[in-house]
Amino acid sequence: MEIKTNTSKLVKPIKPTPSNLRTYNVSFFDEQIPNLNVPLILYYSSAQNDVHANLFNHLETSLSNTLTDFYPLAGRYMRDGSFIDCSDQGALYVQATANFELAEFLGLAWELKYNMLSDLLPCEVGEAGEVDDPMLYIKVTTFECGGFAIGMCFSHKLCDMSTMCTFIDNWATRSQHVSYALELEKYTPIFSVPHDFPKRDLTDLSPRIPRTSLMVTNPARIFVFKGNAISKMREKIIFKDNQGHRPSKVQLVLALLWKAFAGMDKANNNGQSKVSFLSQGVNLRNKAVPKLPDNLCGNFVSLAVAQIEPDEVDNIDLQGFFTVLRDSVKKYDSDYAKALTSGGKEYDILIRPFLEHTQSVMKSDVNFYTVTSWCKFSFNKADFGWGKPVWKSTGKFAAQNFVVMMDDQEGDGVEAWVHLDEKRMHQFEQDPDIKAYAV
Template identity: 70%
Template sequence: MEIKTNISKLMKPSTPTPFNLRNYGISFFDEQMHNMNTPLILYYTSSQKSHNDVHANIFNHLETSLTKTLTDFYPLAGRYMRHGSFVDCSDQGALYVQATTNFRLSEFLGLTWELKYNMLHDFLPCDIGEAGETDDPLLSIKVTAFECGGVAIGMCFSHEVSDMDTMSTFIDNWATRNRGTNALELEKYSPIFNFANDYPKRDQLDLNHRIPRSSIRVKTSVRVFSFNANAISKLRERLMFKDDRRRRPSKIQLIVSLLWKALEGVDKAHNGQSKASFVQQGVNLRDKIVPKVPDNSCGNFVSVAIARVEPGQVNNIDLHGFLMILNDSIKKIESDYAKALMSTNKEYEVLMEPFLEYSRNIANNDVNFYAFTSWCKFSFYNADFGWGKPVWRSTGHYAATNFVLLMDDQEGDGVEAWVHLDEKHMCKLEQDLDIQAYAI
């Protein structure tokens, strides 16, 4: 199976960015993000038979709609100036790669997990670590055409200036343009860039753990554990007491608590004793303040909720206990953090604390640190470029361990957990009784 790159070039906005928008200032929340790209790949089938003119038409149409989308999302065509903490929006362009395969999409999707996962990097235009330098594009795209006429669109968005809400808004804008511009619908996906004004950067020290430029040599085992709607319903029933129906746990909190408990059991079995344990969950802040921030507000507007269990507690906490600790960490974001966001003077000491706690513990060998992020309920699952909804979607290779990415399953009401762990721990995790009871 071969993927051949035919074109690699920089795509500029169809309309030059006005001079008054040349310098795009980053926000306080942009300032906290890693120097990394966020990878996403969407896979589409096609009812058309494959031949060169069909592929050419797909490529040409995507290029034209992309340049128009970049006019709206002009910072993504610029370059990040780290020393000045701003984006130079002089239309250097987004990286755009065209490729073709000698196999069908169904052949790829039918591969074993190991073979399929090892190929994901080939559908992306760059590595996730190729970000943060002056000459690194803030957006890179690779469009790969299959023999059957299907298409894979691989995207890497710089986390310096975009979160998953931003990515979804961009994809919705591009897809709407590509299938035929509907001015009213397109208006929903026109970006708003206000976070730097509302939450200006603080020129904090660079506390972020540096991401390797290449993930190829990073030895991490990756497995996808799938929890369908029926399994989640059974898990929810197990963890909700009949006399406490006030807070119905989300499917995300259920799966995070299940995995956290299992991971702690694996670590204790491996080391013979328990450590302090931290879980970090990414939190979208757009719906945490009043009035709610529009979904098409672009840039990073996320924080982290930190949950902690002390060494002596681990052995005495059941699954419901882990869930309650996670819920308490989210409640803190919804109360104290939300108040700090909405205060007139912006309480930056409160806003900064979760990021500081993350920085203090991620490289601490005396604690177990697990990072969870959720891509559930975002609009990219329905992104229609004119060929219908994606038949599959995936991320790429992360140079990370003790990291879990949660995604909706194909039906939309279940969860796929992409777990990144070292191989020895992964084998033990697969044997955990709760994992075996609920994962399919």
């Protein structure tokens, strides 16, 4: 099974970026984000025999149109000055062909499939932050069956998942063979975050990510929690909410994962528990009052850092882990609403969770896990004119103690992409709760 790269080129915006938009200063939130690429691959199955004939050119043309709206993604990040030079150098666009069918790839054993993800992406996760690195890489790979995959790497210095989805929705809408003027209005980016929350020229303390993953040996596994399993978890949670909300599937699965992590760590420390931290990303668009639109682009995220003390690890059940996670998000809600309101901009509140995260990671006597949830985002339904994705995946991260959560194909379940070292991965797989609820 081979994937062959045929052509590679830079695609520029179809219209030149105006000179007054040449410099895009990153925002306060962008400053907090490490230089890396966020990988996402969407897989499509097409019944049209001639789909490949015009696929590459069609997607290239619509990409060029989309980059006119998302002009910073055609520029280059200048790390020394913390700005994007919107010079229209272009996004890297790669065309490739596979000598096998999409179904063959999807049917592979997990280890083989995971090792092939890099071949479906246009670059490495760590190829970011240098003056010659594009802000956006795209790789379109066609399969013998008529299906295709779109592998994308977005610079995290500009893009959180909400921004990525606005771009994908804009591009997909332009690619459809229908009138899209009204639909496109929802996916036209708003780049106002740097104005409302300007950078503060803080020292870049983010870790340098290895530019290649060739030496990465840490495994990753997908643990799928179906909708019926999540319903059974929900029955075990006593949830008091005056508004009648029920526990979300992400909160439930995350509590179960954290419980398993804590038990595994205790076993590896001669039966002694350490402080356990879990950091999860928070989309701030729905924390502001009033709620901000989804097409507000740029990083507009924070972190919620949850903590369990050693004596608590030994005495709490799934309900306890769930409560700690829920409260870790709720404790910031009122502060965020105040800090994000026009005229607020209380940076001490906004930077606090990032500092908590950094300080916790640097401690040697704690166990720390980082989680990002991509559930409920629109990339699951992105239709470029040939239907919705039949699967989606991320790439290979040079990371440990890291989890990416995505919707399963049915939409009511969760895929948890768990990154651990080999020893702890085996232990994690044997956890009774994981064996009971995951498939």
